Amino acid sequence: MSTIAELTPTPLxxxxxxxxxxxxxxxxxxxxxxxxxxxxxxxxxxVKLDQIGNIIIKKPATPGMEDRKTLAMQSHVxxxxxxxxxxxxxxxxxxxxxxxDGEWVxxxxxxxxxxxxxxxxxILALMESTDIPHPPLEALLTIDEEAGMTGAKHLQPGxxxxxxxxxxxxEDEGELYVGCAGGVDVNISLPYVAEPVKTGHQAFKxxxxxxxxxxxxxxxxxxxxxxxxxxxxxxxTAQQQIPALRIASLDGGSLRNAIPRESFSVVTVPExxxxxxxxxxxxxxxxxxAEFDNEPKLDIALETAEIPAVVMDLATQQKLIHCIRCCxxxxxxxxxxxxxxxxxxxxxxxxxxxxxxxxxxxxxxxxLVRSLSDSARDxxxxxxxxxxxxxxxxxxxxxxxxxxxxxxQSPLLALMKDVYKEMEGKEPEVKVIHAGLECGLLAKxxxxxxxxxxxxxxxRAHSPEERVHIQSVANFWDYFVRVVSAIPQK
Numbered sequence: 040m041s042t043i044a045e046l047t048p049t050p051l052x053x054x055x056x057x058x059x060x061x062x063x064x065x066x067x068x069x070x071x072x073x074x075x076x077x078x079x080x081x082x083x084x085x086v087k088l089d090q091i092g093n094i095i096i097k098k099p100a101t102p103g104m105e106d107r108k109t110l111a112m113q114s115h116v117x118x119x120x121x122x123x124x125x126x127x128x129x130x131x132x133x134x135x136x137x138x139x140d141g142e143w144v145x146x147x148x149x150x151x152x153x154x155x156x157x158x159x160x161x162i163l164a165l166m167e168s169t170d171i172p173h174p175p176l177e178a179l180l181t182i183d184e185e186a187g188m189t190g191a192k193h194l195q196p197g198x199x200x201x202x203x204x205x206x207x208x209x210e211d212e213g214e215l216y217v218g219c220a221g222g223v224d225v226n227i228s229l230p231y232v233a234e235p236v237k238t239g240h241q242a243f244k245x246x247x248x249x250x251x252x253x254x255x256x257x258x259x260x261x262x263x264x265x266x267x268x269x270x271x272x273x274x275x276t277a278q279q280q281i282p283a284l285r286i287a288s289l290d291g292g293s294l295r296n297a298i299p300r301e302s303f304s305v306v307t308v309p310e311x312x313x314x315x316x317x318x319x320x321x322x323x324x325x326x327x328x329a330e331f332d333n334e335p336k337l338d339i340a341l342e343t344a345e346i347p348a349v350v351m352d353l354a355t356q357q358k359l360i361h362c363i364r365c366c367x368x369x370x371x372x373x374x375x376x377x378x379x380x381x382x383x384x385x386x387x388x389x390x391x392x393x394x395x396x397x398x399x400x401x402x403x404x405x406x407l408v409r410s411l412s413d414s415a416r417d418x419x420x421x422x423x424x425x426x427x428x429x430x431x432x433x434x435x436x437x438x439x440x441x442x443x444x445x446x447x448q449s450p451l452l453a454l455m456k457d458v459y460k461e462m463e464g465k466e467p468e469v470k471v472i473h474a475g476l477e478c479g480l481l482a483k484x485x486x487x488x489x490x491x492x493x494x495x496x497x498x499r500a501h502s503p504e505e506r507v508h509i510q511s512v513a514n515f516w517d518y519f520v521r522v523v524s525a526i527p528q529k
Contacts, residue, residue, distance in 0.1 A: 046139075046512075051164045054163045056137070059136075059151075059152060061134070062131055068116050078167075084097065095177070109177060111178070113477065114180060116182060119500070119501045120150065121300075126148030142510065143507065153505060153506070157497070165520070165523065179199070179481075192440065194480070203526065204478075217469060219474060219475060219476040220256060221441045222408060222410075224405065224436070225406040225423045227404035228434075229359060229401060230431075231355035233400045241310045242345060243343060245306065246339070247301060248266075249337045250263065250301070250336075252502040255384075255388065256475060259381060259386060262369070266302035267390045270304050272327070281319075285308075287349070289392045290302070296386070297501040298502075320339065363390065368385055380473055382410060383409070388407055410442070421436070
């Protein structure tokens with residue numbers, strides 16, 4: 040096989056291969072939306088965009104299945120744009136380069152977009168099919184899920200007739216999801232005074248790279264390193280021995296829903312302390328690597344840099360260092376009702392120095408808090424904000440979205456369990472996920488929807504190591520088709 044489009048099932052993989060060719064980072068989905076609309080129109084399907092830009096496609100039932108319940112299917116068209124620092128790739132213009140690596144499909148130096156491109160491809164394949172029995176179908180392909188769930192938030196009632204909905208956006212074959220965590224962004228701004236670099240100082244660039252990163256919901260309980268925390272720890276350790284050390288710039292993490300894999304800091308120290316600074320970084324690196332034995336590729340490097348124009352004032356710098364140390368990161372609490380499931384967490388996602396439009400300087404921090412409880416979500420968000428407000432920072436909780444409350448008596452769940460048992464000879468696992476699915480938001484305009492989420496096996500989503508298991512995609516497609524064909528009468 041020369042391309043992923045030739046993999047089985049071909050109807051699905053050919054669409055995923057095409058999606059990889061089309062740039063579709065969050066908030067820049069215009070090209071993929073246009074492609075899908077043209078796809079639907081060219082096949083005589085009923086297609087429209089709603090007022091926010093979600094795609095809605097409808098297809099009549101195959102002959103003999105007109106009396107079945109209408110089935111809605113939902114995936115999101117955007118993807119997380121993550122790449123390695125040494126990868127040359129523009130997510131606004133360049134195609135993803137997928138390739139087969141043994142039993143997996145992955146991409147060259149970037150996220151693959153299997154989250155949620157495989158789900159979109161499955162829906163397009165079913166909509167295009169002529170030989171798969173199915174009830175009346177309605178597809179909802181949402182925009183901007185990864186950066187704010189904008190499409191789901193603004194979905195209005197009246198577009199759909201379905202009572203059942205399949206969300207195709209989870210990442211473990213053989214598992215059915217009936218609930219998820221909600222989330223809220225914590226956006227923080229800490230102003231600082233820019234001061235000239237003192238004479239006789241030398242500049243260094245501290246790089247933290249090679250961390251595993253991953254999905255800030257699915258992987259937050261795995262104890263992975265956070266590049267922002269690690270860089271801050273090293274700088275703090277160094278400043279305790281070199282009080283004149285000053286921060287010139289910080290650039291750590293990239294997206295609020297991705298565990299930070301990389302951080303780049305520029306600092307200055309007196310020339311007479313340069314060797315001491317190198318020794319401190321080397322010793323700290325050895326200590327941190329020993330602690331994070333689950334991060335075998337962690338790389339902490341120090342190199343000389345050009346003297347920056349300005350550095351951060353000392354008082355703010357010390358406050359910032361202490362705030363980042365105090366900021367909760369990782370799992371705050373495990374669920375007491377659902378064994379092995381994180382209840383509440385925070386991802387210290389982004390730390391970056393910026394120059395504002397009026398020439399003012401600030402440190403911008405972004406966090407994403409998740410929780411199975413909306414009240415605990417908001418409470419932990421306030422805790423995270425308070426860690427920075429004590430230092431005089433401005434902080435706000437924005438973009439909150441609800442969790443999805445499980446319904447263990449769901450008729451759709453019962454049907455899907457029966458189909459799975461008939462296929463595999465065993466029960467599927469029924470779970471709640473500590474990640475944000477759009478189902479909680481979709482329930483607001485469509486409270487009658489009976490929803491279940493499932494998908495193929497995807498690993499390392501939201502990181503350049505994202506990959507999807509080839510055989511699991513075939514199993515997922517087979518299961519999807521069987522469920523669709525088994526939808527009961529009205």
